[in-house]
Amino acid sequence: xxxxKRRHDRFPIAxxxxxxxxxxxxxxxxxxxxxxxxxxxxxxxxxxxxxxxxALAVVRDKPPLHLMGMAVFVRQPNPEKGIKGGVGVQLFxxxxxxAEKWSGFVSRVRAHNxxxxxxxxxxxxxxxxLQPMPQAAPVxxxxxxxxxxxxxxxxxxxxxxxxxxxxxxxMRVHTELHLEPETRVSLVLVHPTEERHFTFEGWVINxxxxxxxxxxxxxxxxYAMKHAEFxxxxxxxxxxxxxxxxxxIAPNSVDPRAA
Numbered sequence: 640x641x642x643x644k645r646r647h648d649r650f651p652i653a654x655x656x657x658x659x660x661x662x663x664x665x666x667x668x669x670x671x672x673x674x675x676x677x678x679x680x681x682x683x684x685x686x687x688x689x690x691x692x693x694a695l696a697v698v699r700d701k702p703p704l705h706l707m708g709m710a711v712f713v714r715q716p717n718p719e720k721g722i723k724g725g726v727g728v729q730l731f732x733x734x735x736x737x738a739e740k741w742s743g744f745v746s747r748v749r750a751h752n753x754x755x756x757x758x759x760x761x762x763x764x765x766x767x768x769l770q771p772m773p774q775a776a777p778v779x780x781x782x783x784x785x786x787x788x789x790x791x792x793x794x795x796x797x798x799x800x801x802x803x804x805x806x807x808x809x810m811r812v813h814t815e816l817h818l819e820p821e822t823r824v825s826l827v828l829v830h831p832t833e834e835r836h837f838t839f840e841g842w843v844i845n846x847x848x849x850x851x852x853x854x855x856x857x858x859x860x861x862y863a864m865k866h867a868e869f870x871x872x873x874x875x876x877x878x879x880x881x882x883x884x885x886x887x888i889a890p891n892s893v894d895p896r897a898a
Contacts, residue, residue, distance in 0.1 A: 647673035650748045659692040660685045676729045684726040697744040732844035790829035808862030813854040837872040
């Protein structure tokens, strides 16, 4: 279990939700929410870094809000100590409409908690029925793992490319491959002068198809933690191997001109 890092204020609220991981769906309950994610109480939490989908009814008698995120904090259940299982989910890949609705919902929760110091549900709603998230094409039964290799002309070009990556590890990559959301991807950065490479693991968030750009949006795992390692990879001393004639070896005290 990693250290939980909070970048947004959290506001307690208990609402029923449905969490989906792969083809498995189950009930969950929100514990708190923030602009960047939410914490769910769930009997069988997913493993760390797994992609999940969440259906959450934020407005009575309205369709549930569909969210996508990654498990960044997992609390395993311990019945003997009365500890319930839970998972902290970092949200990403929200379309503008969903992001606006989520921001509005979090603002309402914050305002409610400011007026009511004792946390309680804003509304009572039935457990939402999971609706399929819109996709351009069906996700294939057999998941693919793809390796994207990137080689810059020099070290500074590689450094500049990774500097454009967002703080949460999200980035866009141009590719003609038709990659579905949730495809596991290895982003391999090849050293421009040596036979070395550095790999970031990640997921496809969504596809991008515009006149000016065609590719995918990625979320890199442990980007913040591995960025220092990436800098070390760029700045490591170059290992050079040269064959030397054994006849050229002589003690320092011997003047080779006297031979």
